[in-house]
Amino acid sequence: MKIALIGYGKMGKAIEAIAQGRGHEIVHRIDINSSHLLEKEQLQQADVAIEFTTPETAYHNILKCFAANVPVVCGTTGWLEKLPEVKAQCLEQHQAFLYASNFSVGVNIFFELNRRLAELMATQSDYRSSMVEIHHTQKKDAPSGTAITLAEQILEKQPAKTGWVNEATTDPTKLGIVSERVDPAPGTHIIQYDSPIDSITITHTAHSREGFAAGAVTAAEWLKDKKGIFSMKDVLSL
Numbered sequence: 751m752k753i754a755l756i757g758y759g760k761m762g763k764a765i766e767a768i769a770q771g772r773g774h775e776i777v778h779r780i781d782i783n784s785s786h787l788l789e790k791e792q793l794q795q796a797d798v799a800i801e802f803t804t805p806e807t808a809y810h811n812i813l814k815c816f817a818a819n820v821p822v823v824c825g826t827t828g829w830l831e832k833l834p835e836v837k838a839q840c841l842e843q844h845q846a847f848l849y850a851s852n853f854s855v856g857v858n859i860f861f862e863l864n865r866r867l868a869e870l871m872a873t874q875s876d877y878r879s880s881m882v883e884i885h886h887t888q889k890k891d892a893p894s895g896t897a898i899t900l901a902e903q904i905l906e907k908q909p910a911k912t913g914w915v916n917e918a919t920t921d922p923t924k925l926g927i928v929s930e931r932v933d934p935a936p937g938t939h940i941i942q943y944d945s946p947i948d949s950i951t952i953t954h955t956a957h958s959r960e961g962f963a964a965g966a967v968t969a970a971e972w973l974k975d976k977k978g979i980f981s982m983k984d985v986l987s988l
């Protein structure tokens with residue numbers, strides 16, 4: 751499979767290593783200094799594009815892939831306000847798009863645990879839920895995309911909460927998400943339910959970027975000949 755890597759930073763390089771190890775060819779490595787490679791003729795040399803850039807650039811990069819008729823896997827976080835528009839464009843232009851706030855198999859299993867735990871805790875009014883996410887200091891967005899996905903799952907199951915805030919809170923109607931930035935943390939997410947009697951905690955800790963990169967390559971292999979909008983739930987049959 752021929753891959754265009756859009757974003758050749760920490761994730762782009764980790765994806766390159768996994769993709770080449772699986773026998774794929776990287777036809778373009780596109781970063782901020784080589785954005786001319788986002789032109790239609792260049793992108794069309796790839797079977798699929800994998801986009802890990804910045805919150806400011808993801809939207810335009812994805813639209814360039816649609817214009818070139820190239821399926822795109824996107825892992826960039828921090829641009830969710832534009833996601834509905836991208837999905838609409840994908841359908842209108844009959845393209846293929848797969849977004850995940852986290853591509854690792856472990857986190858996608860953790861999402862399932864989180865949803866079930868939130869469901870069980872929905873009627874337990876003695877417990878207060880909260881979240882902590884820990885990442886490296888170069889991370890541009892807070893809270894992490896993964897934390898937002900986890901928060902949305904909790905809010906869906908707990909109607910007493912009306913939203914999340916990116917700080918610790920005693921407001922029972924809000925889910926507090928504390929963001930810590932500590933090097934070299936690749937990504938830790940902790941969900942807590944505390945009552946005066948006891949606490950329940952579930953944690954996912956990434957030991958490296960390998961899980962994110964391997965998941966993104968698996969998603970690209972899966973998306974290559976498809977049309978439509980997909981998620982890691984589709985790829986992993988969860």
Ligand SMILES: NC(=O)c1ccc[n+]([C@@H]2O[C@H](COP(=O)([O-])OP(=O)(O)OC[C@H]3O[C@@H](n4cnc5c(N)ncnc54)[C@H](O)[C@@H]3O)[C@@H](O)[C@H]2O)c1
Nearest residue numbers: 757758759760761781782803807825826827851852853962
């Ligand atoms: N979904 C996941 O599983 C997952 C995992 C890790 C990171 N991420 C997200 O991926 C993104 C990238 O993370 P990173 O650690 O690789 O960041 P990074 O800063 O190491 O790399 C970003 C890259 O984007 C490039 N870039 C910037 N503007 C560009 C443009 N206009 N066109 C093309 N390339 C451009 C930069 O040159 C750089 O190479 C972040 O949003 C991060 O939150 C997601």
Ligand SMILES: O=C(O)C1=N[C@H](C(=O)O)CCC1
Nearest residue numbers: 827851852889894895896937
């Ligand atoms: O390193 C990052 O940046 C990460 N971003 C994703 C997020 O925001 O959830 C996934 C974990 C690593």
